Amino acid sequence: MPNGTDLQLYIQRGKEERYLEYKRSMTWTGNDTTKVKIAKAMMAMANLNNGGVIVVGMQEPTRGVWVPEVMTPQQIASFTQDDVAQWVNDYATPAVQFSIEAFPLNGNQFVIIQVQEFDAAPVICRKQKITGGENLEAGVIYYRSNRKIESAPISTDEDLRELISLAVDKGTSKQVSRLRSLGLIPTETTNQRDTQQYETERGGL
Structure with missing residues (x-):
């Protein structure tokens, strides 16, 4: 898994990659739409070789350019391993393996979610979740393609062959x-x- 130096570089990179996603400052116990977005990214990253990293506490003032934004102590504290695992793995099978930590850098605090690649079988979304702006679909394998940096249902022969x-x-x-x-x-x-x-x-x- 990435070390402290790697995590610092992920924050400073300021550009999303196949293995790297940024999220705005938020409270995990907030609305389900943001939970769905994070859960979808975690499932997709679990299906990548070497997994991926989600950094919470970033904003996008210019399209494609991400910079740090303030996270409150309450927001940081809301991201517990047990709470996130219980919610995400209620929809994922097999369970997504990951770790969460608060990471300080230059006076800011970030939540870092490090997602491990699947152990034996790819991760599938096992049930539907419909929210106002973002949904999870039952029976779908979420993936992050080289073609477009997003967490979406696997849809191309190339991506399917890579996963297989x-x-x-x-x-x-x-x-x-x-x-x-x-x-x-x-x-x-x-x-x-x-x-x-x-x-x-x-x-x-």
Whole structure:
């Protein structure tokens, strides 16, 4: 997961990326529309390789340019791990794995939500939530495409292949580890790793 230096760079970047989303200062216990927006982003990031980061406490005075804005102590305190997990994972299956922390920088406080990539199977929205301005749809896989930086239902062949490939790689890796733990296939030796690294480096020449 990102360290303190990484988090500082995420805040200072000021531009949303596939793995990085900004949100205005808010109270988690406020209206459901903002909860839906964050939940959708968390589900989408959980389906990315290496997950993603949501920074709460930013504003967009110019389109595409984000800068810090003040978060009150009450807003910061409203983001608890248990409350956010209970709400988000009531809609996500399997559960989204994440951590929340308050992060100080240059006199401001931010809420940082670090989302982990899925463990074995992609995250799916399991039930509908309709609000005034933003909805969650049952049976939808939310994703963040390279084509457009947003959390939206997966819709292109390219994105679907990328997600399937990630899931297959995870399954293969777990199966190999399981077979090694049972002694059914040999453990990779240092010499084998060195040889593989050498061949990889040669291939890049």
